[in-house]
Amino acid sequence: MHGVDCHLECYVCVRLNSKLKCVCSIEEPPRHKCTTAGETGKDPLLMIESGTEESTADEPRFDISQFGPDIHRILVVAAHPDDLETTCGGTLALLIDTGVEVALLLATDGDIGTHDVSYTRESLATVRREETLAGAHALGLKEVFFLGHHDGELVPDLRLRAEVAHVYRRWQPDTVFTFDPYWHGQAHPDHTAAGRAAVDA
Numbered sequence: 001m002h003g004v005d006c007h008l009e010c011y012v013c014v015r016l017n018s019k020l021k022c023v024c025s026i027e028e029p030p031r032h033k034c035t036t037a038g039e040t041g042k043d044p045l046l047m048i049e050s051g052t053e054e055s056t057a058d059e060p061r062f063d064i065s066q067f068g069p070d071i072h073r074i075l076v077v078a079a080h081p082d083d084l085e086t087t088c089g090g091t092l093a094l095l096i097d098t099g100v101e102v103a104l105l106l107a108t109d110g111d112i113g114t115h116d117v118s119y120t121r122e123s124l125a126t127v128r129r130e131e132t133l134a135g136a137h138a139l140g141l142k143e144v145f146f147l148g149h150h151d152g153e154l155v156p157d158l159r160l161r162a163e164v165a166h167v168y169r170r171w172q173p174d175t176v177f178t179f180d181p182y183w184h185g186q187a188h189p190d191h192t193a194a195g196r197a198a199v200d201a
């Protein structure tokens with residue numbers, strides 16, 4: 001299990017069918033190295049979104065081959081629409097280019113994530129699902145599993161654990177990307193809940 005040195009931008013990698021461990025044994029971290037809130041006083045997710053560094057030709061490039069050849073089928077367990085894209089979308093795109101198959105389990109519909117009062121929860125959820133499918137198509141994901149929980153209300157209870165386990169059985173991943181449920185710097189309680197259910201399932 002990884003800790004603050006994870007280089008997957010706040011996601012924890014969980015290998016199935018073996019002892020839980022971090023698979024991102026990357027010697028040269030990417031530019032957005034995951035850092036604890038205590039070290040910076042900032043939310044790491046916000047750090048990722050607001051990164052200002054420009055890459056140069058002299059910088060070592062992220063080498064996707066360091067993930068190893070035994071990763072073939074990934075499931076991303078995310079809480080909200082945009083979680084995948086904003087935290088590990090680039091990494092997944094590189095892995096997909098190497099032939100890895102990726103699916104997304106989306107726990108909530110992100111149905112309160114707007115200030116636009118013209119939306120209802122139902123109409124916003126519809127838009128968020130369309131956006132999620134468009135993003136999945138752009139990245140080359142193979143499948144999206146919508147659990148349909150309400151945004152902000154995710155609880156890692158038996159129901160959620162069973163729903164995640166059901167998707168594990170259907171998709172048969174060898175690797176899972178999800179939020180680290182043991183890290184206290186998560187930006188949203190839904191992230192912690194999704195990660196906890198993914199690990200427990």
Ligand SMILES: [Zn+2]
Nearest residue numbers: 079080083188
């Ligand atoms: Zn989120």
